[in-house]
Amino acid sequence: MNIIPQIVANSLIAGSIYALIALGFNLVYGATRFVNMVPGALAAIGGYTVFFLFNRLGLNIYFSVIAGVVVAGFFGYLSDRLVFRKLRSHKASNLVSFVASLGIFTMLQALISILFTSQFQSVLSVTENPKTYQILGATFTWVQGLIFITSIAAFVSLALILKKTSFGKAVRAVSDDEEVSKIIGINTNRLISWIFFIGSCLIGLSGIFIGFDIGINPTMGLFIILEGATASIIGGIGNVYGGFLGAFLLGFVENFGILKIPGEWKPAIAFGLLILFLIFKPEGIMNKKK
Amino acid sequence: MFSIQTKNLKKHFDGVYAVDDLSIKIETGQITSIIGPNGSGKTTLINTLSGLLEIDGGLVVIEESEKLSKITPHEIPSFGITRTFQNIHLFEQMTILDNILVVLTDRQVFRAIFETHQTFHLKIAEEVLTRVGLWEKRGQLAVNLSYGQRKLLEIARALAMDAKIYLLDEPFAGLFPEMVKIISGIIKELKQESKTVILIEHDMGLIRELSDYVFVLDSGKLLAEGKPSEVLAKREVIEAYLGE
Numbered sequence: 041m042n043i044i045p046q047i048v049a050n051s052l053i054a055g056s057i058y059a060l061i062a063l064g065f066n067l068v069y070g071a072t073r074f075v076n077m078v079p080g081a082l083a084a085i086g087g088y089t090v091f092f093l094f095n096r097l098g099l100n101i102y103f104s105v106i107a108g109v110v111v112a113g114f115f116g117y118l119s120d121r122l123v124f125r126k127l128r129s130h131k132a133s134n135l136v137s138f139v140a141s142l143g144i145f146t147m148l149q150a151l152i153s154i155l156f157t158s159q160f161q162s163v164l165s166v167t168e169n170p171k172t173y174q175i176l177g178a179t180f181t182w183v184q185g186l187i188f189i190t191s192i193a194a195f196v197s198l199a200l201i202l203k204k205t206s207f208g209k210a211v212r213a214v215s216d217d218e219e220v221s222k223i224i225g226i227n228t229n230r231l232i233s234w235i236f237f238i239g240s241c242l243i244g245l246s247g248i249f250i251g252f253d254i255g256i257n258p259t260m261g262l263f264i265i266l267e268g269a270t271a272s273i274i275g276g277i278g279n280v281y282g283g284f285l286g287a288f289l290l291g292f293v294e295n296f297g298i299l300k301i302p303g304e305w306k307p308a309i310a311f312g313l314l315i316l317f318l319i320f321k322p323e324g325i326m327n328k329k330k
Numbered sequence: 331m332f333s334i335q336t337k338n339l340k341k342h343f344d345g346v347y348a349v350d351d352l353s354i355k356i357e358t359g360q361i362t363s364i365i366g367p368n369g370s371g372k373t374t375l376i377n378t379l380s381g382l383l384e385i386d387g388g389l390v391v392i393e394e395s396e397k398l399s400k401i402t403p404h405e406i407p408s409f410g411i412t413r414t415f416q417n418i419h420l421f422e423q424m425t426i427l428d429n430i431l432v433v434l435t436d437r438q439v440f441r442a443i444f445e446t447h448q449t450f451h452l453k454i455a456e457e458v459l460t461r462v463g464l465w466e467k468r469g470q471l472a473v474n475l476s477y478g479q480r481k482l483l484e485i486a487r488a489l490a491m492d493a494k495i496y497l498l499d500e501p502f503a504g505l506f507p508e509m510v511k512i513i514s515g516i517i518k519e520l521k522q523e524s525k526t527v528i529l530i531e532h533d534m535g536l537i538r539e540l541s542d543y544v545f546v547l548d549s550g551k552l553l554a555e556g557k558p559s560e561v562l563a564k565r566e567v568i569e570a571y572l573g574e
Contacts, residue, residue: 206435207442209424213432216421222403223380223413224433224491234439328473 042177047295049178055291056191057246057253061268062275062283063198064242068116070215070278071235074134075269077141078119079243080261081148086112086244087251087260088152091163101164105248112244113237119144120236125229145261152258163251183252190249194242195284202280211235215278243268263307270314275324282326289313289325332394333358333495333526334379340387341371341378341550348374350550351388356495356543358393359524361517363537363558366547367571372530373416375547376497379528380406380413393494410494414484414501416530420472427468429483430455433490458489462512478509485513495526502536514540534562546570 061083068076089108093099123144127137164183171182202208213221214228214235221228243264250260267290272278275286290310297309317324334356341349348371356362364372377383379390381401390398392409406412421429434451436442459465462482467475472483481501488496498517502510517540520527531537537544537558544561546554548570554561561567 201443204446205443206432206445206447207439209428209432210435210442212424212428213421216423217419219382219403220415220419220421222382223406224487225404225407225437227404227437231439 043299045177046179047299048292049175049180049184051292051295052188052288053180053184053253053291054295055288056188057249058267058271058287058290059191059284060194060242060246060249061264062271062287063194063280064239064246065265065268066272066275066278066280066283067198067211067235067239067242069272070280071211071232072124072128072137073278074137074141076124077138077145077261077265078116078148079240079268080263080265081145081152082112082116082240082261083243083247083250083264084152084256084258084261085115085148086247087163087256088156088161088258089244090248090251091156091161091256095161095163105245108248109241109244112247113241115148116240116243117233117237120233124236125233128229128232145265149258149261156258158258160255160257161251162255163248181253183249187249187253190245194245198242198280267310270310273314273322273324274317276327277324279324279326282324285325331358332356333392334528335391335394336375336379336388337391338388339375339378339385339390341374341383342386347550349378352547352550352552353388354545354552354555356526356528358526359521360542361521361527361529361540363529363531363541363544364547365531365537365544366553369549370547370570371550372547373499374550376413376499376528376530380411380497407491407493411497412488412491412493412495413497414481414488414499416499416503418477418480418484420475420480420483420487422473423471425469425471426459426464426475426483427455429472429487430458430490433487454490454492458486461489461516462486478505481505482509482512485516489516493525495528496520497528499530500532501529502531502533510536538562 064079068079086108089111090104093104093107094101123140124137127140172179173182173185202212210226210231214226214231218228246264247260250256271287271290272283274289275284276282290313293313294306294309298306332355336352336354339349339352340347352375364375366372374383378385381403385399385401390401392398396409421432424432431447431451434454436445456465459468462485464479464482464486475483485501501513514536517527529540541558544556544558545552546561546567553570554564554567
């Protein structure tokens with residue numbers, strides 16, 4: 041039996057989830073220039089919001105997903121309004137901002153554990169009996185197909201917004217030079233808060249999809265942020281297009297890597313790839329060497 | 331009528347006054363130069379007027395109506411002010427055209443998400459980029475421009491703002507004579523359009539050629555003011571420049 045089509049499908053699905061994380065991570069990193077841990081916790085918040093509304097309250101799944109995305113976005117927005125905006129006004133160093141984000145991350149993770157226990161939870165009942173499809177010898181569930189399509193749609197939408205709209209130009213301007221952005225009249229604080237909202241929505245969506253695909257637990261955020269950061273660094277940190285590319289490369293390398301070695305080594309493959317990039321191409325695939 | 335007045339303006343860094351109790355009046359529609367030796371507080375003044383540095387004391391009065399003890403940088407375009415920088419600041423990873431179009435964008439987030447650039451945006455961009463000779467290169471990334479072209483793009487961005495007051499911080503520094511000619515031409519045109527230009531410059535020939543009025547700063551204080559020919563002949567000004 042040829043297992044290559046299945047590995048390609050698995051790579052695309054993993055890459056799709058990493059891509060959503062990397063899109064959100066890079067969007068926020070581009071505007072703020074520090075490694076922010078909060079999005080990791082926001083992925084868990086997205087997943088747990090759906091779990092609460094759909095599994096516990098029995099609300100409609102589509103409504104629950106939209107609510108999960110918006111709640112994650114709202115927490116991201118709030119983290120900027122309450123903490124990071126103040127740190128920016130005090131011209132805090134990247135290290136201080138990183139430590140603050142670690143604090144928020146830990147706090148939110150603990151809050152989820154208190155509210156929902158630290159047990160692993162299955163979000164979607166259909167995952168117990170998933171409907172499957174077959175294309176070119178690869179089998180995937182409808183949730184996995186949805187993950188792939190949504191990821192591509194999110195990337196295309198974001199790329200079009202960044203390239204074609206006034207909002208996108210303002211986002212790129214703030215990522216490029218915050219000082220000049222202010223001088224030309226952009227309220228950079230307000231824009232960055234919106235960037236946090238949009239980036240957090242994307243990461244919240246990735247958390248929901250992980251919940252659909254494999255389930256959720258309060259500490260899932262650490263894995264998510266590490267994978268997102270790895271994909272971003274490989275593709276070119278702060279570069280939305282690079283992050284997308286890096287995510288799929290990571291997905292392929294991980295899944296083809298475990299062809300010959302046990303699956304437990306998957307994270308080692310990911311971080312091995314990261315180390316290789318940090319040594320030989322630290323600017324990533326899409327960024328130019330400075 | 332005055333475009334900008336400072337009243338006892340103060341800006342200090344760790345107790346050292348870079349702008350010290352400065353009261354000046356910049357007349358509307360004129361080219362006013364601010365000169366002084368290095369460290370005299372010229373750029374600090376411009377940074378304070380454009381909100382990049384907080385005011386530590388005194389007031390800035392804009393067009394005799396807005397009295398400000400605090401200036402937020404993103405609000406300065408609403409007062410009709412724009413500026414260029416001593417060290418060129420561009421949106422490096424954006425194209426030349428986008429460097430101009432971003433100036434013309436809607437500032438309301440929701441409207442901006444759905445706003446794509448219209449013909450009139452492109453017309454303004456074409457006009458200002460043609461004026462500085464960069465329209466043909468509009469597709470290039472700003473990072474790939476030469477030093478002189480970067481200066482010109484910065485000027486073009488300021489022109490696209492269609493401001494009433496232009497704060498130009500050493501716009502001629504390090505330029506070839508042809509480019510000096512282009513920029514001095516633009517500054518003269520701004521005056522013809524009744525715009526106010528505040529110029530920081532070290533080249534005394536250009537100061538004489540362009541300025542209607544000159545303020546001389548030394549250690550953040552006003553040392554002299556008046557017409558260029560009178561001010562540049564003053565003994566205390568010459569001494570300040572020579573460090574005597």
